[in-house]
Amino acid sequence: MHRYPRWPIHLILVIVSFVMLVPFYWVIKTSITGENIFNYPPSLWPVDPQPFFYVDAWYAIPFPRFFLNSVIVAGMAIVANLIINAAAGFALTKSFPGKRWMILLLLACMMIPFHATIIPAYLITAQLGLLNTHLGLALPAFSHIICIFLFKASFDAIPPSLIQAAKIDGVPEWQILLKIMLPLAKPAVATNIILSFIWSWNDFLWPLIIVRDVEMQTLPLGLSTFLAYFEDTTGSLYAFCVMVLAPGLLVFFLAQKQFIEGLTSGARKG
Amino acid sequence: MEDWKGWLLNRVTITFGLIAVVVIAWNLYVQAHDDGILEGQVVNEAGEPVAGAKVVLSERTIVSMTSIAETVTDADGRFHFEGHDRHALVLTAEMPDLARSARMEVQLYFKNQNRRLPSPIVLSGAA
Amino acid sequence: MFARKSHREYLLVWLMLLPALAIFMLFRIIPLLWNGVLSFQFWSPTKPAEFAGLYHYEEMFLYDDVFWEALVNTFKYMLTAPIAIILALLLALLVNSRIRGRGIYRTIIFLSYPLMVVAVGIIWRWLFDQRVGLINFSLRSFGLIDEPIAFLESFATALPSVIAAAIWQIVGFFMIILLTGLQSIPQNLYEAASIDGASRWSQFWRITLPLLRPSLFLCFVIGIIASFTSFDLIYVMTGGGPGHATELLITYVYKTAFTLTQFDYAGALTIVMFLLFVGIALIGNLLAGGDAGRVDIAD
Numbered sequence: 264m265h266r267y268p269r270w271p272i273h274l275i276l277v278i279v280s281f282v283m284l285v286p287f288y289w290v291i292k293t294s295i296t297g298e299n300i301f302n303y304p305p306s307l308w309p310v311d312p313q314p315f316f317y318v319d320a321w322y323a324i325p326f327p328r329f330f331l332n333s334v335i336v337a338g339m340a341i342v343a344n345l346i347i348n349a350a351a352g353f354a355l356t357k358s359f360p361g362k363r364w365m366i367l368l369l370l371a372c373m374m375i376p377f378h379a380t381i382i383p384a385y386l387i388t389a390q391l392g393l394l395n396t397h398l399g400l401a402l403p404a405f406s407h408i409i410c411i412f413l414f415k416a417s418f419d420a421i422p423p424s425l426i427q428a429a430k431i432d433g434v435p436e437w438q439i440l441l442k443i444m445l446p447l448a449k450p451a452v453a454t455n456i457i458l459s460f461i462w463s464w465n466d467f468l469w470p471l472i473i474v475r476d477v478e479m480q481t482l483p484l485g486l487s488t489f490l491a492y493f494e495d496t497t498g499s500l501y502a503f504c505v506m507v508l509a510p511g512l513l514v515f516f517l518a519q520k521q522f523i524e525g526l527t528s529g530a531r532k533g
Numbered sequence: 534m535e536d537w538k539g540w541l542l543n544r545v546t547i548t549f550g551l552i553a554v555v556v557i558a559w560n561l562y563v564q565a566h567d568d569g570i571l572e573g574q575v576v577n578e579a580g581e582p583v584a585g586a587k588v589v590l591s592e593r594t595i596v597s598m599t600s601i602a603e604t605v606t607d608a609d610g611r612f613h614f615e616g617h618d619r620h621a622l623v624l625t626a627e628m629p630d631l632a633r634s635a636r637m638e639v640q641l642y643f644k645n646q647n648r649r650l651p652s653p654i655v656l657s658g659a660a
Numbered sequence: 661m662f663a664r665k666s667h668r669e670y671l672l673v674w675l676m677l678l679p680a681l682a683i684f685m686l687f688r689i690i691p692l693l694w695n696g697v698l699s700f701q702f703w704s705p706t707k708p709a710e711f712a713g714l715y716h717y718e719e720m721f722l723y724d725d726v727f728w729e730a731l732v733n734t735f736k737y738m739l740t741a742p743i744a745i746i747l748a749l750l751l752a753l754l755v756n757s758r759i760r761g762r763g764i765y766r767t768i769i770f771l772s773y774p775l776m777v778v779a780v781g782i783i784w785r786w787l788f789d790q791r792v793g794l795i796n797f798s799l800r801s802f803g804l805i806d807e808p809i810a811f812l813e814s815f816a817t818a819l820p821s822v823i824a825a826a827i828w829q830i831v832g833f834f835m836i837i838l839l840t841g842l843q844s845i846p847q848n849l850y851e852a853a854s855i856d857g858a859s860r861w862s863q864f865w866r867i868t869l870p871l872l873r874p875s876l877f878l879c880f881v882i883g884i885i886a887s888f889t890s891f892d893l894i895y896v897m898t899g900g901g902p903g904h905a906t907e908l909l910i911t912y913v914y915k916t917a918f919t920l921t922q923f924d925y926a927g928a929l930t931i932v933m934f935l936l937f938v939g940i941a942l943i944g945n946l947l948a949g950g951d952a953g954r955v956d957i958a959d
Binding site: 269276280285293300346347357376379384387403461465471486500511 | 681761776784914923941
């Protein structure tokens with residue numbers, strides 16, 4: 264490769280990293296500083312660090328409840344996604360009349376962003392009596408078309424001889440799916456889990472639309488409720504913000520590689 | 534392919550295991566110390582305990598401060614509150630028409646945390 | 661391929677497709693059609709529907725200034741895509757060079773993407789705060805301005821501020837996509853080119869960029885989708901204000917439907933927004949020369 268000095272690259276990257284990290288630092292600093300957060304000029308370091316913004320936030324609105332709601336809804340979405348998407352992806356590996364139309368239909372559905380459907384989705388959910396429920400929150404996110412195609416691509420890549428052999432042995436179809444194909448499609452499973460987790464965990468608009476009671480709010484909605492109640496008046500807002508970000512960041516650091524692969528492969532077709 | 538799953542599982546179980554342990558330990562600690570006992574002493578500017586001073590306990594929320602309890606110091610200038618059910622409080626002491634103290638903030642780590650004030654409340658003002 | 665299929669196999673296929681189809685029927689197709697129907701009706705939850713013809717569309721295009729403002733703002737917001745892509749390309753090139761710690765840089769830059777947008781909005785609100793925000797503080801400390809700028813409260817700076825926050829969040833994601841694209845370019849192409857005496861600059865233009873086209877296009881599409889669906893950030897940072905300076909079509913749809921409860925007019929707005937989105941996506945697809953990536957990341 265060409266020989267060029269390395270340090271300018273490092274310099275630029277360090278500056279960029281600084282810009283990317285400073286917002287985190289600033290919010291964390293605000294949430295633990297002991298000085299009045301509205302003092303100008305603001306101190307660059309936390310002054311007399313204290314944890315009482317977190318205590319205030321904990322007792323101001325129910326973080327554990329919001330966390331639980333988010334976990335339940337995300338859990339439902341993940342499980343449903345795995346089952347529905349794997350089944351649909353599996354079905355799409357077979358050839359059957361109308362398969363081309365089915366695929367075209369699914370591709371067309373991909374062009375309909377969720378945000379173009381919010382009004383009737385709300386009306387439908389209301390008709391189903393699912394307003395303000397965990398199931399109602401999770402239902403629109405039960406399946407994602409990208410994930411179906413991901414499974415299809417993974418299943419298509421499995422050597423047909425394996426499947427043939429199983430069929431000759433008389434293994435029923437669903438067992439073929441479960442015992443042979445899914446284990447060989449682990450990346451697709453991981454991607455599915457990550458994508459459905461992220462889209463459910465961070466979802467704000469849908470909970471905003473269908474949740475009526477404070478106890479059913481999920482974390483993003485809880486955060487915006489905190490903002491609405493207390494506006495800019497307290498540092499507890501930033502403590503709450505950190506509390507809300509913490510689980511997501513934790514999951515990210517635990518599964519970093521799968522995360523990045525999942526999100527980028529989810530952004531490609533199949 | 535099997536490798537990464539096993540290794541990931543380890544990291545995940547360790548992390549969540551640790552979190553679970555910390556959460557349980559913290560909850561046990563809270564259970565053992567949450568009677569809401571708040572004790573302290575009222576002294577005058579010379580450092581001598583003041584008996585019969587009125588001590589007012591107020592709760593401090595993000596947007597307000599309202600009094601919730603009152604008591605009177607005993608012969609040693611000590612006072613005792615219990616079961617206040619709050620996590621952020623303010624104490625003031627006064628001898629009516631004689632002297633008052635500055636506000637003392639009491640910030641607890643959890644509701645009803647037992648606390649003995651490290652320093653006394655100082656009454657000052659015209660006698 | 662089998663010559664003849666059994667009925668059971670067909671049944672199985674349709675059974676396995678059924679749940680997915682039900683979900684998409686219920687939450688994609690029917691809602692889209694319902695929106696279309698709504699847009700031609702007078703309807704509210706308490707009254708039966710009446711046919712309205714083009715009334716709502718007339719009102720939208722001829723009399724609704726907020727609609728036009730939201731439309732223009734949505735187009736302005738689409739600027740996040742090219743700006744973020746250029747930055748991400750630069751970063752991807754830097755991170756791709758053989759330096760130590762590239763994994764760390766990659767993680768740090770990508771960190772902003774998986775975060776909850778609501779939280780990102782709150783963080784940036786605080787950074788842009790007029791009294792004690794970090795940005796005003798830095799500008800004043802460096803002597804660049806004398807008076808603090810009310811970033812999120814003035815008409816001129818509100819939308820650019822939100823765009824800045826959006827760029828911050830998405831640049832890491834674009835960088836990862838472009839990195840993957842860069843890494844799939846065979847090295848021997850560069851070697852052959854330098855043997856032939858091509859300068860690095862011309863190698864970039866003639867090898868890197870053309871081969872990156874699919875990735876660049878992918879980023880562009882994702883950016884466009886984001887500008888149509890960026891509800892969370894606007895809601896938390898400015899609520900659409902000041903006035904309607906940061907109102908996007910999606911926030912306007914939400915307000916019309918759920919704050920003013922004008923479901924029928926909001927239905928018409930949604931249809932227009934959807935057609936616009938599809939139109940831009942198709943134009944982009946054509947410009948990129950075909951099927952270079954039909955995606956939907958904002959599911």
